[in-house]
Amino acid sequence: MTREEAHKKILWGAATAAYQVEGAAFCDGKGKNSWDEYYELNDLGYDGTVAVDHYHRVEEDLKLFHEIGLQGYRFSVSWSRILPEGTGKINPKGLEFYDYIVDSLNAYGIEPYLTLYHWDLPLPLLKKGGWLNPEVIENFLEYCRILFEHFKSRVRLWATINEPASEVMEGYIQGTHPPQEKNYAHAIQVSHHYNVASASAIRLFREMKMEGKIGIVLNPMPVDILEETEENKQAKEIAYEYFSDWYIRSALIGEYPQRMLEFCKKTYSAPEIREEELALMKENIGDYLGVNYYMRRVVKAEKLDSPDIEEKFSYVRVPGGNYTKWGWEIYPYGIANLLKQIYNEYGKKEIIISENGIGFDDCMDENGYFADDERIAYLKQHTDIIEELCTQGIDITGYYVWSAIDLLSWTNGYQKRYGLVGVDFDTMNRSIKKSGEWYRKFIRQE
Numbered sequence: 001m002t003r004e005e006a007h008k009k010i011l012w013g014a015a016t017a018a019y020q021v022e023g024a025a026f027c028d029g030k031g032k033n034s035w036d037e038y039y040e041l042n043d044l045g046y047d048g049t050v051a052v053d054h055y056h057r058v059e060e061d062l063k064l065f066h067e068i069g070l071q072g073y074r075f076s077v078s079w080s081r082i083l084p085e086g087t088g089k090i091n092p093k094g095l096e097f098y099d100y101i102v103d104s105l106n107a108y109g110i111e112p113y114l115t116l117y118h119w120d121l122p123l124p125l126l127k128k129g130g131w132l133n134p135e136v137i138e139n140f141l142e143y144c145r146i147l148f149e150h151f152k153s154r155v156r157l158w159a160t161i162n163e164p165a166s167e168v169m170e171g172y173i174q175g176t177h178p179p180q181e182k183n184y185a186h187a188i189q190v191s192h193h194y195n196v197a198s199a200s201a202i203r204l205f206r207e208m209k210m211e212g213k214i215g216i217v218l219n220p221m222p223v224d225i226l227e228e229t230e231e232n233k234q235a236k237e238i239a240y241e242y243f244s245d246w247y248i249r250s251a252l253i254g255e256y257p258q259r260m261l262e263f264c265k266k267t268y269s270a271p272e273i274r275e276e277e278l279a280l281m282k283e284n285i286g287d288y289l290g291v292n293y294y295m296r297r298v299v300k301a302e303k304l305d306s307p308d309i310e311e312k313f314s315y316v317r318v319p320g321g322n323y324t325k326w327g328w329e330i331y332p333y334g335i336a337n338l339l340k341q342i343y344n345e346y347g348k349k350e351i352i353i354s355e356n357g358i359g360f361d362d363c364m365d366e367n368g369y370f371a372d373d374e375r376i377a378y379l380k381q382h383t384d385i386i387e388e389l390c391t392q393g394i395d396i397t398g399y400y401v402w403s404a405i406d407l408l409s410w411t412n413g414y415q416k417r418y419g420l421v422g423v424d425f426d427t428m429n430r431s432i433k434k435s436g437e438w439y440r441k442f443i444r445q446e
């Protein structure tokens with residue numbers, strides 16, 4: 001495949017998630033969710049009550065996405081807008097909002113890519129144990145069925161769950177996301193419930209003879225070491241299994257990496273896995289693998305014998321490395337290394353790059369314009385590698401810039417911007433950034 005063919009094959013889009021853009025947290029019948037409560041409990045100086053008010057400005061926002069020339073738009077549905085209690089009574093206003101999004105996108109010729117779950121769990125379900133309680137899987141399926149029925153044939157690209165690894169680590173190990181626990185046994189059990197929930201949704205999608213494709217979205221990170229010592233090599237393997245392969249392997253073949261599984265069972269007595277759950281995971285592999293790529297991890301060995309996985313290695317800052325203000329290394333080759341590793345281990349699979357982008361505090365000038373040259377440089381490097389990988393036989397069919405518009409960064413607030421469209425947070429005025437103009441030309445190959 002030539003570069004030109006690769007460019008044509010890939011659907012070029014951008015992404016957001018409901019809680020990060022919508023606001024309207026208490027409007028039109030939406031129920032409270034885990035993140036509404038999180039910001040009430042933690043005084044961070046920002047929250048998602050208004051976010052970028054996409055709920056009320058959706059018409060303008062979609063028009064801007066069309067002006068940029070996006071071919072696809074990935075968004076998530078807020079479960080608590082559809083089912084305020086998490087289960088039971090449907091809120092028609094919630095469905096109306098997403099009807100508007102889906103129908104407008106289709107009218108613009110932008111492919112809607114719907115994520116069913118991007119971290120905002122209805123609060124009543126969190127109170128019943130959240131993702132630790134296996135009953136949540138049935139609740140999730142009830143919600144999925146509503147959306148499948150409602151959007152059948154209008155939405156053809158679906159994601160089950162966004163980045164279970166982030167939610168497991170930040171929600172249950174580091175305590176920085178809801179429900180703010182620090183408990184490995186719970187974390188590992190929750191990771192299994194996410195996998196079962198995703199496989200169950202995929203099964204339902206097929207039972208309901210839905211058109212199009214469905215898959216899970218992961219954030220696997222390639223892992224490197226600087227010094228090739230025996231200990232460091234071990235640390236690298238452990239870190240890769242922990243961050244990445246635990247989720248890749250279950251998504252692609254319905255199994256867990258054996259060594260990590262044995263370690264978790266012995267050390268944390270988790271996860272509890274039922275035979276039929278494993279069979280379900282094996283039989284319901286997604287049509288594609290969604291990969292969110294931001295950075296690699298560079299590690300070195302620490303207490304390799306520690307029962308605490310995160311004590312076995314530590315992160316290394318690469319001398320001369322290129323880092324954002326938030327400490328994320330800009331390392332475009334990581335995506336190539338990662339996808340090649342996945343292909344080596346599991347063979348060919350359709351890949352969608354469901355998020356890729358750079359967060360920094362780009363500023364608006366006096367004319368309300370964002371000249372975000374750093375973002376352009378980042379996107380150029382990454383899209384270049386994505387096209388190149390395609391020519392080398394990696395089956396990449398979509399690429400989504402994170403994010404379509406400036407939005408709430410979960411634990412960094414509003415200063416860490418990602419958008420192709422900029423938002424003036426005082427007035428809520430929108431404008432296409434220089435990166436948005438660049439992306440338009442890139443998509444059209446002008």
Ligand code: BGP
Pocket residue numbers: 017020162163166219292355359402408409410411412416
């Ligand atoms: C991904 C999430 C997104 C988004 C992005 C940037 O992990 O799927 O929702 O938040 O990361 O992360 P952050 O906002 O923490 O910089």
